[in-house]
Amino acid sequence: MPELPEVETVRRGLAERVIGDRIESVWLSGKPQTFKSPPREIARTLEGARITAVRRMGKHIIIDLADGLAGANLSLGPASRGRATARRSAATRNSQSETRNSRKTKAVTAHTQWIVHLGMTGALQVTRSEAELLKHTHAILQLASGREIRFIDPRRFGRMWVTSGFETAGIEPLHAGLDEFTVLFRGRKTPIKSALLNQKLLRGLGNIYADESLFRAGIRPRRQAGSLKREELRRLYQSIQQVLKEAIAAGGSSVSDYFDVEGEPGLFQTHHRVYGRGGEPCLVCGTSIKRIVVAGRGTHYCPKCQK
DNA sequence: AATGAAACCTGACAGC
DNA sequence: TGCTGTCAGGTTTCAT
Numbered sequence: 001m002p003e004l005p006e007v008e009t010v011r012r013g014l015a016e017r018v019i020g021d022r023i024e025s026v027w028l029s030g031k032p033q034t035f036k037s038p039p040r041e042i043a044r045t046l047e048g049a050r051i052t053a054v055r056r057m058g059k060h061i062i063i064d065l066a067d068g069l070a071g072a073n074l075s076l077g078p079a080s081r082g083r084a085t086a087r088r089s090a091a092t093r094n095s096q097s098e099t100r101n102s103r104k105t106k107a108v109t110a111h112t113q114w115i116v117h118l119g120m121t122g123a124l125q126v127t128r129s130e131a132e133l134l135k136h137t138h139a140i141l142q143l144a145s146g147r148e149i150r151f152i153d154p155r156r157f158g159r160m161w162v163t164s165g166f167e168t169a170g171i172e173p174l175h176a177g178l179d180e181f182t183v184l185f186r187g188r189k190t191p192i193k194s195a196l197l198n199q200k201l202l203r204g205l206g207n208i209y210a211d212e213s214l215f216r217a218g219i220r221p222r223r224q225a226g227s228l229k230r231e232e233l234r235r236l237y238q239s240i241q242q243v244l245k246e247a248i249a250a251g252g253s254s255v256s257d258y259f260d261v262e263g264e265p266g267l268f269q270t271h272h273r274v275y276g277r278g279g280e281p282c283l284v285c286g287t288s289i290k291r292i293v294v295a296g297r298g299t300h301y302c303p304k305c306q307k
Numbered sequence: 308a309a310t311g312a313a314a315c316c317t318g319a320c321a322g323c
Numbered sequence: 324t325g326c327t328g329t330c331a332g333g334t335t336t337c338a339t
């Protein structure tokens with residue numbers, strides 16, 4: 001997938017194009033594993049809702065909704081009633097202001113959210129409705145503006161659902177301070193690469209940016225996370241921030257399936273220094289880049305530059 | 308509690 | 324051409 005820079009690129013593209021727009025109708029394909037909420041619930045939550053914000057937490061895209069079709073939840077048959085009740089009680093737990101808001105809007109409260117995770121090959125596009133339908137399109141949202149948001153995902157590891165008050169573990173690498181970052185790895189015996197991929201610690205790094213960050217920091221991927229010295233952690237922290245910022249500026253990396261909301265690929269793959277370069281010379285010292293497997297993932301590093 | 312491996316899917320590509 | 328095997332940006336679940 002899309003790691004943090006690709007998801008951020010998609011978020012920005014969506015935010016520019018769909019904030020303030022209203023979702024008029026929703027089509028979902030019959031691939032149940034894609035939908036973590038029942039498709040009927042997703043459809044009735046989204047239909048009629050206005051998009052107020054598009055945010056990102058790690059690799060999750062959060063689309064904030066308002067002004068849904070009032071009362072849609074209240075006219076459900078017995079089969080759906082349990083879910084609707086569960087949703088309301090979850091919402092009630094949240095805050096007093098939400099309870100106040102839900103009096104006015106009912107189906108979509110101030111905190112109702114459409115959550116999208118792109119998985120390995122997922123993509124969101126914003127298109128004119130006449131645009132050609134790509135293979136593996138699993139969801140289409142028609143907007144009042146005449147455009148559509150489409151969810152495309154060949155490998156079907158992507159997920160979408162509706163919820164309120166979405167939370168997820170881990171710290172945001174671009175917002176966290178060095179101290180917060182350092183404490184994540186204390187006492188951990190797992191390889192530093194595995195720790196970087198663990199979304200419960202740091203959210204947003206995936207295989208490409210873990211390898212690239214470790215190269216820039218001069219740290220071998222198999223080093224025990226807890227064995228890293230203060231100075232190494234400081235370098236790693238800075239490398240991660242630098243790599244992510246540069247990748248976002250380049251619109252992400254397109255290795256195979258990734259494209260942004262306009263169907264454009266990213267450019268950062270041309271800046272990769274180790275990822276996908278196994279057997280090629282290190283750009284710094286000329287040593288052959290090694291490819292090993294760590295945490296079940298292809299892992300690339302320079303045996304001379306990384307200690 | 309922490310760690311690693313397997314499973315979930317489909318498509319692209321290398322090698323025969 | 325066409326088959327088989329391998330690999331792929333992620334996450335969850337299960338076994339150790």
